[in-house]
Amino acid sequence: MFAIPHLDIPPLASAGGTIRLPGSKSISNRVLLLAALSVGHTDITDLLDSDDTRVMLKALAELGCRIEPQADGALRIHGVGGALPVQRAKLFLGNAGTAMRPLTASLALLATRHGGEFELSGIPRMHERPIGDLVDALRQLGCPVTCLANEGYPPLRLGDGQPHALQLEQPIRVRGDVSSQFLTALLLALPLVAQESDVAIEVVGELISRPYIEITLNLLERFGVNVRRDGWERFTISAGSRYASPGRIAVEGDASSASYFIALGALAPATPGTDGITIEGVGLSSIQGDIRFVEAARLMGANIAGEANRLHIRRGTWPLKAIDLDCNHIPDAAMTLAVMALYADGTTTLSNIASWRVKETDRIAAMATEARKLGASVEEGADYIRITPPARPQDWRAASIHTYDDHRVAMCFSLAAFNPAHLPVRIEDPKCVAKTFPDYFETLFQVCATPIENIPVICVDGPTASGKGTLSAEVAEQLGYHLLDSGVLYRLVGLAAEQAGLSTAEPDLKDPAHARRLGELAAGLRVRFEGQKTLFEGRDVTDDLRTESAGMAASRVSSVAEVRQALLGLQHAFRQLPGLVADGRDMGTVIFPDARMKVFLTASAEQRAVRRHKQLISKGIAANIDGLLADLKARDLRDISRTHAPLKAAEDALQLDNSGMDIEQSVQQVLDWWQGRTAFSGS
Numbered sequence: 001m002f003a004i005p006h007l008d009i010p011p012l013a014s015a016g017g018t019i020r021l022p023g024s025k026s027i028s029n030r031v032l033l034l035a036a037l038s039v040g041h042t043d044i045t046d047l048l049d050s051d052d053t054r055v056m057l058k059a060l061a062e063l064g065c066r067i068e069p070q071a072d073g074a075l076r077i078h079g080v081g082g083a084l085p086v087q088r089a090k091l092f093l094g095n096a097g098t099a100m101r102p103l104t105a106s107l108a109l110l111a112t113r114h115g116g117e118f119e120l121s122g123i124p125r126m127h128e129r130p131i132g133d134l135v136d137a138l139r140q141l142g143c144p145v146t147c148l149a150n151e152g153y154p155p156l157r158l159g160d161g162q163p164h165a166l167q168l169e170q171p172i173r174v175r176g177d178v179s180s181q182f183l184t185a186l187l188l189a190l191p192l193v194a195q196e197s198d199v200a201i202e203v204v205g206e207l208i209s210r211p212y213i214e215i216t217l218n219l220l221e222r223f224g225v226n227v228r229r230d231g232w233e234r235f236t237i238s239a240g241s242r243y244a245s246p247g248r249i250a251v252e253g254d255a256s257s258a259s260y261f262i263a264l265g266a267l268a269p270a271t272p273g274t275d276g277i278t279i280e281g282v283g284l285s286s287i288q289g290d291i292r293f294v295e296a297a298r299l300m301g302a303n304i305a306g307e308a309n310r311l312h313i314r315r316g317t318w319p320l321k322a323i324d325l326d327c328n329h330i331p332d333a334a335m336t337l338a339v340m341a342l343y344a345d346g347t348t349t350l351s352n353i354a355s356w357r358v359k360e361t362d363r364i365a366a367m368a369t370e371a372r373k374l375g376a377s378v379e380e381g382a383d384y385i386r387i388t389p390p391a392r393p394q395d396w397r398a399a400s401i402h403t404y405d406d407h408r409v410a411m412c413f414s415l416a417a418f419n420p421a422h423l424p425v426r427i428e429d430p431k432c433v434a435k436t437f438p439d440y441f442e443t444l445f446q447v448c449a450t451p452i453e454n455i456p457v458i459c460v461d462g463p464t465a466s467g468k469g470t471l472s473a474e475v476a477e478q479l480g481y482h483l484l485d486s487g488v489l490y491r492l493v494g495l496a497a498e499q500a501g502l503s504t505a506e507p508d509l510k511d512p513a514h515a516r517r518l519g520e521l522a523a524g525l526r527v528r529f530e531g532q533k534t535l536f537e538g539r540d541v542t543d544d545l546r547t548e549s550a551g552m553a554a555s556r557v558s559s560v561a562e563v564r565q566a567l568l569g570l571q572h573a574f575r576q577l578p579g580l581v582a583d584g585r586d587m588g589t590v591i592f593p594d595a596r597m598k599v600f601l602t603a604s605a606e607q608r609a610v611r612r613h614k615q616l617i618s619k620g621i622a623a624n625i626d627g628l629l630a631d632l633k634a635r636d637l638r639d640i641s642r643t644h645a646p647l648k649a650a651e652d653a654l655q656l657d658n659s660g661m662d663i664e665q666s667v668q669q670v671l672d673w674w675q676g677r678t679a680f681s682g683s
């Protein structure tokens with residue numbers, strides 16, 4: 001996940017490949033609650049691991065439900081069978097509507113029947129999301145429900161610690177025209193108390209987002225509860241209902257998350273050698289309403305083939321066709337249509353989307369504001385949005401997209417990186433995608449391609465112990481870029497030579513046959529990088545490589561042209577989306593001469609010796625400053641004076657002498673320089 005202030009997505013050109021989606025949020029949180037309320041245990045597979053499911057899991061654990069990860073990856077939920085092991089709790093539910101609403105209903109009923117008391121709260125935005133219609137319905141049932149701040153909004157207190165009789169004889173009336181989640185919450189909760197007689201729910205107003213109710217009904221059935229449905233106005237839960245675990249249940253991939261990749265396949269040319277985008281884990285037999293996004297995407301021109309559990313998407317009509325669509329049936333996925341509209345041949349109108357205004361943010365306002373930043377003309381109304389794309393490529397703007405702590409805004413606007421002006425897009429607070437799709441951007445980058453020159457590289461070259469590695473790692477971390485520590489590759493060649501019994505003594509390196517053998521050794525290095533670790537032939541050699549003798553051996557083998565040539569491809573392969581920070585001696589001069597920014601980092605030899613001394617001592621390695629100073633001067637001299645790719649500043653490098661700076665200041669200087677070179681320097 002990109003837990004950084006902003007992520008700059010370079011202009012993207014094509015897409016292709018297969019992705020497997022994370023589990024559906026709607027199904028995951030419903031299944032978790034149903035499993036917790038059932039008799040027996042349930043093993044759940046393919047559960048979404050995200051902020052919202054973590055919130056639900058934490059709440060269930062605090063309510064006394066036992067949760068055990070299984071060896072096969074399933075999560076075992078031991079159901080409490082409608083009992084109340086914990087009578088009082090304060091639950092924090094973040095911004096997870098799929099936890100807040102169903103838990104409100106279930107806990108209100110259980111607290112009323114058994115004499116419990118619960119407080120449910122969330123982040124400030126959750127306290128602005130209306131829940132009054134559900135509160136009204138629960139009060140009709142005789143549940144003591146108190147809104148602790150503003151009437152009709154969380155935080156809530158459920159129950160008053162005393163048991164009360166529930167009034168189940170009359171149909172419970174609930175509004176269906178603001179959010180279908182209130183009805184879902186009641187449908188999930190009422191089987192807990194429908195023992196003696198049937199319990200009916202009557203929907204007031206036109207029920208919106210019906211497909212979400214279908215998911216609820218489908219899952220209730222899987223957990224042994226049948227609900228009679230009369231149209232979309234009346235639902236009856238039979239007397240004697242009781243949740244029973246299905247034993248094992250798989251969560252299908254999230255259809256709303258699929259929408260970004262369906263749109264991607266529709267608007268991006270297929271990467272040569274691929275056949276467009278294939279999505280696994282969700283398909284045409286999905287029980288999720290957002291699967292109907294497929295129809296909407298087809299209307300806009302997407303070429304989509306589907307199977308039960310898989311979708312295959314290619315660009316069809318281009319530009320996409322503008323549409324005028326009632327999106328009430330796909331409220332979440334419809335946001336993706338708003339971004340597809342930026343690539344359409346006219347004005348697209350998405351209507352009947354009033355519910356967007358009470359989601360994670362006011363989504364109509366958010367989509368309009370951010371689309372305008374890109375150069376689109378947007379009209380918004382109480383329940384619609386109308387988008388006209390920028391008229392010409394030159395009318396597009398490089399925009400820094402504000403994401404309003406809304407995962408869908410972030411994911412939608414990433415697709416603006418396919419703009420015809422080839423401008424990058426900045427996504428602010430990219431970690432907000434953790435709500436439903438923590439690895440969204442990683443997945444996107446896996447299947448997207450762009451000409452190599454579009455992938456930015458920052459080179460950091462300089463003498464040993466100047467702080468290149470430290471600085472590069474921090475800059476890469478803050479930008480979400482990949483990191484190439486090229487010195488490690490030369491250190492590995494030194495180590496591999498030692499293991500193979502090949503001399504790295506300077507006189508031997510002059511022998512052409514010996515040099516060739518070292519080159520072959522370098523070409524066949526079996527190395528893997530796992531986070532901070534370097535694995536050589538399966539063995540963790542991270543610490544072995546950091547010794548001074550490994551550095552000296554590296555310095556010697558690095559003067560061999562065959563070795564340098566052999567490591568070329570490996571280094572180039574690090575240039576991947578969204579960008580690279582490369583640290584070494586010849587990054588800016590030889591390996592990435594087209595790098596967007598080059599820094600030549602220096603510090604006085606004495607300073608560097610002191611730093612290296614501290615570094616070694618802190619790792620428990622004995623060292624002496626005079627010896628280190630002599631070694632680093634010898635290493636620098638060899639690196640500077642060798643024939644092949646000597647250490648020197650590239651002509652266009654920015655010089656940074658950090659002798660008088662601490663690490664933070666050096667990093668900030670480089671980040672400031674970088675910001676000045678991005679398309680967002682005014683942001």
Ligand SMILES: Nc1ncnc2c1ncn2[C@@H]1O[C@H](COP(=O)(O)OP(=O)(O)OP(=O)(O)O)[C@@H](O)[C@H]1O
Pocket residue numbers: 463464465466467468469470471487551611612614615658661662663664666
């Ligand atoms: N600006 C700085 N101020 C003080 N100490 C620093 C600074 N930058 C780096 N250091 C410290 O100096 C030591 C050497 O830094 P680092 O290993 O990053 O250097 P390097 O240039 O990558 O060395 P090499 O080329 O040998 O790999 C580290 O302990 C690091 O914490």
Ligand SMILES: Nc1ccn([C@@H]2O[C@H](COP(=O)(O)O)[C@@H](O)[C@H]2O)c(=O)n1
Pocket residue numbers: 464486487488490491551554555556558559583584585586587635639
């Ligand atoms: N691009 C590079 C990087 C390193 N070297 C040589 O490897 C030695 C070890 O590098 P460290 O950065 O890990 O200290 C270094 O002294 C260089 O001789 C290189 O040639 N080119």
